[in-house]
Amino acid sequence: MRRELKLKKSVLSIAVLLIVVIIIAAGAGRFLVVDEPPRQSDVIVVLSGDKGERTVKGVELFQKHFAPYLLFSGGIVYNHVTMAELMGKHAEGLGIPKDAILLEDKADSTYENATFTLDIMKKKGLTSAIVVSSNYHMKRVKFLFEREFKNSGITLTYVAATDEYFAPSKWWSNNKSIMITINEYIKFAGYLFGKNA
Structure with missing residues (x-):
């Protein structure tokens, strides 16, 4: 019994x-996924690391007059060519005036995106930003940006760009989405346990 x-x-x-x-x-x-309603801001910060959806989302927000500037953040991808430069050219091709584009061309990680973007915003006296990245990347982006921008007096809003391969509610539905999800959790854990991971 x-x-x-x-x-x-x-x-x-x-x-x-x-x-x-x-x-x-x-x-x-x-x-x-973190995806907040966009708010009027001084600049739209677009992070590198995708095939163009992030730039398109940033351009869409700019064209809806949420901010007067687009700041593209991304370091060297080949020789002396930077992701920021490529994203800026893409935005110009979508009708954004060159004088509305700012480039942060040193960042090689999400941590550096936050750190170097903060430096530029402080130098230019910008006090608010919409931060754009891929939907699967946004929890990590928010974690790092909130940590780096703490006590800066800068207001941040987080708006996600949709990734064609990542399905938040069915992340197991295709191999690419599975790999994206696992990779994000590994990287997020790295940031949680190491400041500059």
């Missing part, structure tokens, strides 16, 4: 644990 009771309790515990794991796993993609 005792053995049967123990076995039933064990099976029940395993079933409950399995249900909890499934619920957590199902929400793993949605947890990564």
Whole structure:
């Protein structure tokens, strides 16, 4: 009788644990997404690291008059060519005037995006920004930007660009989305346990 009771309790515990794991796993993609309504700001900061959706989202926000400047952040990708420069050219091709484009061309990580963007904003006296990145990247972006901009007096709003491969509610639906999700959690853990990871 005792053995049967123990076995039933064990099976029940395993079933409950399995249900909890499934619920957590199902929400793993949605947890990564931060997407706030855009607010009037001094600048739209667009981070590098995608195939152009982030730039398009930044341009869309600029064209809706949410800010008078676009600041592209991204370091060297080949020889002396920077992602910031490529993103700026893409924006120009979409109709953005050159004098509305600012470039931060040193960042090689999300941490550096935050640090170097903060320096530029302070130098230019900009006190608010809309930060744009891919939807799957936004939780990590917000974590790092909030940490680096703490006590700066600068107001930040986070707006996500949709990535065609990442499905927040069904992150397991394709290989690319699975890899994006796992990669984000690994990188996020790195930032949690190491300042400049």
